[in-house]
Amino acid sequence: MCYLKTFDPTVPMMYFACVMSICVFTSNPYLQACSLAGGIMLLIFVKGRRSVRLLIGCALIMAVMGATNPLFVHRGLTELFFVGDSPYTLEALLYGLSLGCSIASLLIWFSVFNAVISQDDILAVFGKRLPKTALVISMILGFIPKLRRKYTELLHAQYGSGVSRKPSLKRTAAVFTACLSAQSERVIDISMSMKARGYGLKSRTFAHRRRFRKKDAAAIAVPLALCIACFVYIGSGKLDYWYYPRLSPGGFEPAAVMCYLLLCILPVFFIVKEKFLWRNCPAKT
Amino acid sequence: MKARIVSLCIFLLCIPAVCVAGVLFFKERAVSFAGTGIVLLMLAGYFYVYEKRNSQAWELVIVALMSAMSVLGRIVFAFLPSLKPCSAIIILTAVYFGRETGFMVGAFTALVSNFYFGQGGWTPFQMLAWGLTGYFAGMxxxxxxxxxxxxxxxSAAIGVFFSLLMDLYTCLWMDGKVIFSRYLVMISSALWVTVSYAVSNVIFTGIFMQPFGRVFRRLCIKYGIGTYHPQEKPSERTELH
Known part of the structure; x- marks a missing residue:
């Protein structure tokens, strides 16, 4: 995944927004297959063997959704068999599978998102646009380890005074509250210090560690263009697909599906390229 | 003022636009697209107003501290199955520091605790649900x-509300629209979760009510922050500037 980290963090975030805005909401099976294939490929590249559990879970979700949807929905003309009085239809089964597919692709893409984008990246992207929010988030992320340390300290003090080591609601609550009362005044101190050092003044500036380069702009432009092309096709109605009462015959537009497939497997190009360069171009001495 | 106009625009223009776009582009899944879009836009509007508002330094710091506390609570109380103190902490904070602080504590708790427990499509819904928990408590x-x-x-009622909102989210994702019978099935199958939310809220609010109240009242008396209890504040109250 470090191969994707050579870009400004805006690039992968924009990319994920492009992919997920389509794959999660579309009901076109071709687009869903594309996103699922791209997502699984990327997940395996990024996480390797650790992705197996998620993939099994997704397969289970799809199977369960597909099997149970016809029990709730009785539309569709191709009856497979009857459950009680109500028909169990092929169309509803496939529609359930497609719903399961969109949930699975959501999970898979978010898993890739979590692996590629760290907290620092999120702060780097939003720090300039939403300074107050970013400030609060970074304060929270700073407080959590401090509070944990304080909590452990207080807990060990309790152990020292001979309290039983078995966790109980009462003891945990007592230590937790002690933690709050210890930290709350220290925290007000921080706010006074912020005030003293000019918080809220207009002349404050924001230092940015990274620079947005031409390479990043190019890397944003490509997925954005592909995404817009897909949306244009979707809007034009060429990708409309319906399950009820019969499966629609059309809905397959080669150009649009190619666009979306390309969008979904775009990062794989970068990964393969970087791996190739790493293996085959030894440093010139 | 400008912030208000912009947020009004978000509510009056963008939300219908999202609905229309959902119907136009994703016919079958229009409701789930529109639902997610509306939740995101509501959060965006609220955060925009929050950014533009002049808030005191202590407000930010208290929001950060209490969000960190409720994330910590989620970690240290993990040994109790399905009992979480987050809502209780959000409610108590909102009661003593007002509705905007409450909303932000709820939203940030959801956002940051999902850094640890995994982000997903549920994050915005959770942010809104916990944010509203705090907002109503502050009101x-x-x-x-x-x-x-x-x-x-x-706190019991808001636990039920939280659970129903999250069920609605699950339903939106599973069906692409709200099928009422399926929603009912979902609610009844998640009944145990709903009850556990309500019970854990009541338990933790009951436990934390007095000690947290003491700490917050002390902050109020010592530094003059918060919205609490005029009769306990000193008469010549000085603002923290």
Whole structure:
């Protein structure tokens, strides 16, 4: 995944927004297959063997959704068999599978998102646009380890005074509250210090560690263009697909599906390229 | 003023636009697209107003501290199955520091605790649900601070509300629209979760009510922050500037 980290963090975030805005909401099976294939490929590249559990879970979700949807929905003309009085239809089964597919692709893409984008990246992207929010988030992320340390300290003090080591609601609550009362005044101190050092003044500036380069702009432009092309096709109605009462015959537009497939497997190009360069171009001495 | 106009625009123009776009582009899944879009836009509007507002330094710091506390609570109380103190902490903070602080504590708790427990499509819904938990508690703060029974009843009710909202989210994702019978099945199958939310809210609000109240009242008396209890504040109250 470090191969994707050579870009400004805006690039992968924009990319994920492009992919997920389509794959999660579309009901076109071709687009869903594309996103699922791209997502699984990327997940395996990024996480390797650790992705197996998620993939099994997704397969289970799809199977369960597909099997149970016809029990709730009785539309569709191709009856497979009857459950009680109500028909169990092929169309509803496939529609359930497609719903399961969109949930699975959501999970898979978010898993890739979590692996590629760290907290620092999120702060780097939003720090300039939403300074107050970013400030609060970074304060929270700073407080959590401090509070944990304080909590452990207080807990060990309790152990020292001979309290039983078995966790109980009462003891945990007592230590937790002690933690709050210890930290709350220290925290007000921080706010006074912020005030003293000019918080809220207009002349404050924001230092940015990274620079947005031409390479990043190019890397944003490509997925954005592909995404817009897909949306244009979707809007034009060429990708409309319906399950009820019969499966629609059309809905397959080669150009649009190619666009979306390309969008979904775009990062794989970068990964393969970087791996190739790493293996085959030894440093010139 | 400008911030208000922009947020009004978000509510009046963008939300219908999202609905229309959902119907136009994703016919079958229009409701789930529109639902997610609306939740995201509501959060965006609220955060925009928050960014533009002049808030005191202590407000930010208290929001950060209490969000960190509720994330910590989620970690240290993990040994109790399905009991989480987050809502209780959000409610108590909102009661003593007002509705905007409450909303932000709820939203940030959801956002940051998902850094640890995994982000997903549920994050915005959770942010909104916990944010509203805090917002309503802050709105009713005057009465909730005075009446303990009311506070416990409120925390039980908001637990049920939270669970119903999250069920709605699950339903939106599973069906692409709200099929009422499926929603009912979902609610009844998640009944145990709903009950556990309500019970854990009541338990934790009951436990934390007095100690947290003491700490917050002390902050109020010592530094003059928060919205709590005029009769306990010193008469010549000085603002923290």
């Amino acid at each position: 009713l703060g005057k009465w909730l601070a005075r009446n303990r029974v009311l506070l416990l009843v409120y």
